[in-house]
Amino acid sequence: MKRISLFDIVFLSLFLLTILYFIIVRLYSSNSNKSLILTIGDKQYEISLEEDKVVDLREYGKKMKISIKDKKARIIESDCPDKTCIRMGVVGSCGESAVCVPNEVSIHIKCSKSDYDAISK
Amino acid sequence: MQFQNKNRIVAVLAAISIVLGVMENFLPFPIPFVRLGLSNIGIVIGVYLLDLRYLLFLGGLKSVVTAIFSTGFIFRIVIAYPSLLISIFIMYLFYKFSRKYSTALSISALGSVVNMVLQFLIIKILFIKNLAFLDILPYFLLISFFTGIFIGLISNSVLNKILVGRS
Amino acid sequence: MPLLRKRLIFLIIVLSFFGCKNSYKQHSSFIMGTIVEITLSKNDQHHLVDLTNYMNNLAEYLKANIKHLNEMKMGEKDKFDPTFIKLIEKGIYYSEISGGRFDITIYTLMKLYGFPEGPYDLPDDAQISEAAKNISYRNIILNGELIGKKSNFEIDMGAYAKGWIVDETVKKMKEFGIKDGIINAGGDLYCLGDKDGEGWIIGIQHPDEKGRVISVIKLKNKAVATSGDYERFFIKDGKKYIHIFDALKKKPADNYKSVSVIADTVEMADALSTVYYLMTPEEIKKVCKEMKTPVMVYNHDNKKLTFCGWEQFEKN
Numbered sequence: 099m100k101r102i103s104l105f106d107i108v109f110l111s112l113f114l115l116t117i118l119y120f121i122i123v124r125l126y127s128s129n130s131n132k133s134l135i136l137t138i139g140d141k142q143y144e145i146s147l148e149e150d151k152v153v154d155l156r157e158y159g160k161k162m163k164i165s166i167k168d169k170k171a172r173i174i175e176s177d178c179p180d181k182t183c184i185r186m187g188v189v190g191s192c193g194e195s196a197v198c199v200p201n202e203v204s205i206h207i208k209c210s211k212s213d214y215d216a217i218s219k
Numbered sequence: 220m221q222f223q224n225k226n227r228i229v230a231v232l233a234a235i236s237i238v239l240g241v242m243e244n245f246l247p248f249p250i251p252f253v254r255l256g257l258s259n260i261g262i263v264i265g266v267y268l269l270d271l272r273y274l275l276f277l278g279g280l281k282s283v284v285t286a287i288f289s290t291g292f293i294f295r296i297v298i299a300y301p302s303l304l305i306s307i308f309i310m311y312l313f314y315k316f317s318r319k320y321s322t323a324l325s326i327s328a329l330g331s332v333v334n335m336v337l338q339f340l341i342i343k344i345l346f347i348k349n350l351a352f353l354d355i356l357p358y359f360l361l362i363s364f365f366t367g368i369f370i371g372l373i374s375n376s377v378l379n380k381i382l383v384g385r386s
Numbered sequence: 387m388p389l390l391r392k393r394l395i396f397l398i399i400v401l402s403f404f405g406c407k408n409s410y411k412q413h414s415s416f417i418m419g420t421i422v423e424i425t426l427s428k429n430d431q432h433h434l435v436d437l438t439n440y441m442n443n444l445a446e447y448l449k450a451n452i453k454h455l456n457e458m459k460m461g462e463k464d465k466f467d468p469t470f471i472k473l474i475e476k477g478i479y480y481s482e483i484s485g486g487r488f489d490i491t492i493y494t495l496m497k498l499y500g501f502p503e504g505p506y507d508l509p510d511d512a513q514i515s516e517a518a519k520n521i522s523y524r525n526i527i528l529n530g531e532l533i534g535k536k537s538n539f540e541i542d543m544g545a546y547a548k549g550w551i552v553d554e555t556v557k558k559m560k561e562f563g564i565k566d567g568i569i570n571a572g573g574d575l576y577c578l579g580d581k582d583g584e585g586w587i588i589g590i591q592h593p594d595e596k597g598r599v600i601s602v603i604k605l606k607n608k609a610v611a612t613s614g615d616y617e618r619f620f621i622k623d624g625k626k627y628i629h630i631f632d633a634l635k636k637k638p639a640d641n642y643k644s645v646s647v648i649a650d651t652v653e654m655a656d657a658l659s660t661v662y663y664l665m666t667p668e669e670i671k672k673v674c675k676e677m678k679t680p681v682m683v684y685n686h687d688n689k690k691l692t693f694c695g696w697e698q699f700e701k702n
Contacts, residue, residue, distance in 0.1 A: 101322070101375065101379075102322055102324055102375075103320055103321060103322050104320070105317065105320035105321045105325065106321055106322050106324045106325045109317075109321065109325045110324065110325060110328055110368070113328060113329070113332070113364065114364060117332070117357060117360045117361050117364055118361070120356075120357035120360070121357040121358065121361060124357050135414070137414045137415065137416070137421065139415065139416055140415035140416065140417075140438060141415075142413070142414065142415075178503075178504070179500075179503060179504035179505040180500075180503055180504030180505065180506065180618075180620070181504075182504075182617075182618070186596070187596070189596075194596055195421075197421050199416075199419055199420060199421075199503065200503050200504075202416035204414065204416075204421050206414070208412075213587070213589065214587050214588060214589035214599070214602070215410075215425060215568055215577070215581065215586040215587050215588060216423065216425065216568050216570045216575050216577075216586065216588050216589075217570075217573065217588070217589045217590075217591050217599070218570075218573045218574070218575060218588055218589070218590050218591065218610045218611065218612045218646055219572075219573035219590075219591035219612050219614065219617065219644075
């Protein structure tokens with residue numbers, strides 16, 4: 099028996115490539131699949147977390163502002179009376195959210211895979 | 220080869236596998252749940268020397284006895300026994316179809332990866348149902364691919380010594 | 387050829403993992419003054435609009451009836467829908483379970499503080515004692531189709547109305563033939579089906595740290611609801627005033643950080659999480675046995691107390 103055959107080389111490299119392919123798919127999906135979902139009434143909008151910016155919700159008819167920084171988001175301005183949404187602070191990890199009930203606006207982080215199907219609070 | 224002879228081969232290979240397997244329990248490996256799988260040297264050599272019936276017997280013997288000498292007997296046996304037997308079956312098939320071209324390297328790498336997949340499946344089905352399966356599996360497959368090649372290299376050189384003038 | 391065959395087997399093994407994964411999609415929208423998250427499998431997505439409309443209609447229905455009742459004066463009575471009367475009866479039922487600490491007429495007082503939506507402030511003592519006179523579920527007179535008011539109370543069904551709406555919507559889902567899904571109305575939720583045998587994994591939010599959970603449970607055809615001191619509150623002069631009121635003490639309660647209840651209906655889980663919030667641990671232990679509802683209490687010392695088999699639902 100040979101030390102290594104041509105067949106081995108072909109087979110093993112194909113095998114290795116398949117495994118690497120899965121790893122690359124995995125890496126790619128974990129980095130890019132975090133996004134901010136903005137809910138206004140019953141409409142939903144997806145906002146990228148990649149670049150830092152301030153989103154003014156005036157165009158949606160709400161007097162609110164959301165800031166996005168370091169892949170995290172927070173409501174920084176709102177005309178609602180209770181200001182709970184501002185107090186809810188920064189949302190950054192999967193499933194976290196901040197909600198402004200009077201204005202019917204919420205932001206939450208959507209990930210490709212969440213640990214829980216739902217959160218009771 | 221005669222019946223007697225095969226029994227003897229099983230005994231020798233099982234002894235090698237079990238000793239290496241138990242020994243390996245004491246060798247630290249940097250990644251949890253991952254080991255070199257030195258005990259599989261006996262199995263890979265067995266693929267070349269035995270037919271399927273004896274091979275499965277060897278695998279069953281090895282996984283049961285190694286489990287007895289390890290912590291978490293039930294856990295080990297439930298995971299290791301079926302996955303080893305199925306991977307032995309697959310290695311044997313692969314050997315049958317490709318023996319003219321392949322060496323123990325391919326067989327060992329294949330067996331190692333298939334074994335890892337099966338162990339993950341069993342853990343997911345029986346123990347941790349919400350295991351983030353696809354998230355970590357590829358990394359484990361990569362590791363088992365290389366440990367498989369390592370085992371294949373060792374088996375290969377052993378086989379080259381045993382099989383001199385035989386094939 | 388052998389290579390091909392082998393690779394094929396490997397590919398089949400790997401691909402079979404993808405096959406097992408039935409995918410679910412979440413959609414959120416604002417219904418009845420809270421954010422409602424509906425989880426359905428990809429195949430059931432087309433029911434989403436019907437379900438949200440249905441919930442909106444139920445919310446409107448409740449709002450109109452409550453408004454009508456609240457606008458009635460002391461001594462007046464009027465005809466109401468049997469469904470609404472049944473809900474009032476449920477409110478009275480939960481009041482009795484709680485020994486009067488839970489009371490739907492407490493809204494008479496709560497609204498003086500600005501609940502539920504703010505702006506919040508402390509009412510003065512005269513206002514409080516005036517409101518206190520009107521509070522008691524015993525002042526609601528039920529007679530056939532009629533509801534009468536023995537005092538100038540106003541009601542709020544916030545503690546269980548959401549739950550009722552979710553329950554009704556779950557019935558609708560079953561009518562549509564939907565087997566698996568979740569309706570989560572602001573943290574009070576029902577898990578329909580068992581998610582292809584896996585069970586739904588639900589996290590109970592940590593009261594102090596968003597993004598952390600204090601318990602993870604697995605539910606199949608069950609409801610869970612949580613009442614806590616962290617969702618709606620305001621702080622004035624260093625003191626915290628939360629939206630859960632004790633009707634006997636006639637002021638905001640502050641017994642625990644949160645109380646979660648597992649029950650067969652969201653209405654029950656929802657109402658009991660508030661009822662238990664107003665009780666001592668010993669009382670909870672007694673009542674949850676009668677009601678057969680697992681409970682988890684998270685107290686101010688950051689300790690988890692579990693009663694009536696909560697642990698059996700916990701997932702390790």
